[in-house]
Amino acid sequence: MSRRLPVIHGITEHDAGPYRMERLDLEFGNGERRLYERLHGRGHGAVAVVPMLDAETVLLIREYAAGVHRYELGLVKGRIDAGETPEQAANRELMEEAGYGARDVRVLRGLTLAPTYMSHQTHLVLARDLYPQRLAGDEPELPEVVPWKLADLGQLILQEDFSEGRTIAGLFIVREWLQRHDGR
Secondary structure (H helix, E strand, O other), X not given: OOOOOOEEEEEEEEEEOOEEEEEEEEEOOOOOEEEEEEEEEOOOOEEEEEEEXXXXXXXXXXXXXXXXXXXXXXXXXXXXXXXXXXXXHHHHHHHHHOOEEEEEEEEEEEEEOXXXXXXXXXXXXXXXXXXXXXXXXXXXXXXXXXXXXXXXXXXXXXXXXXXOHXXXXXXXXXXXXXXXXXXX
């Protein structure tokens, strides 16, 4: 079923830390009028990187996650800086967080966190043909690099310290993409 997008009659804004909060005055196709709120990230989006050490092994990182106050296992992630492409940002973040660069970097798709109230977009990036290369990052401590076999994804998703949605979705998407594209 195809629906016409609601008409925006007005938008009010205010700052909300690293986000901008917007209140939208919307009118739906059936005449219903409602106020919706959404968060807009400041910046140029983000990347979640799936670095493949070889055809079967992904490199995960374990780093402190303030939102849940524990160390969390997940993908290399970070913001896209002004003037960077998602591919450039992914390679930079990979060097900063995992100590590797990649010769083959490709964006597979966009992911959202909570599309009903956030505009934030994360580019899922596959990184292959890795080589050792470290850049200084902004992390207070170097993340621990943890190699993991994609074939053991079922075991990984049951771990207490593995809960971030973009990471879980990203690994399943990459596993499917690699199966369909014969690893290259």
